[in-house]
Amino acid sequence: xxxxxxxxxxxxxxxxxxxxxxxxxxxxxxxxxxxxxxxxxxxxxxxxxxxxxxxxxxxxxxxxxxxxxxxxxxxxxxxx
Numbered sequence: 001x002x003x004x005x006x007x008x009x010x011x012x013x014x015x016x017x018x019x020x021x022x023x024x025x026x027x028x029x030x031x032x033x034x035x036x037x038x039x040x041x042x043x044x045x046x047x048x049x050x051x052x053x054x055x056x057x058x059x060x061x062x063x064x065x066x067x068x069x070x071x072x073x074x075x076x077x078x079x080x
Contacts (some may be wrong), residue, residue: 002030 022032
């Protein structure tokens with residue numbers, strides 16, 4: 001269900017082109033805009049250097065999740 005409203009200004013030519021495409025596809029203008037926005041997001045999924053670094057750190061740490069090591073392994077979980 002659509003609950004959010006977004007508004008922006010476009011040129012007269014772009015608006016005409018969008019309306020023409022909506023009629024050609026037998027869709028509402030909002031459906032065409034949804035398709036265009038979804039396609040753009042899917043095709044422009046860029047991961048920043050910061051996000052890449054976070055992924056690398058998570059992967060490096062993930063190997064230690066759930067494991068304890070020590071001389072007396074049977075009591076490690078009690079001490080942890």
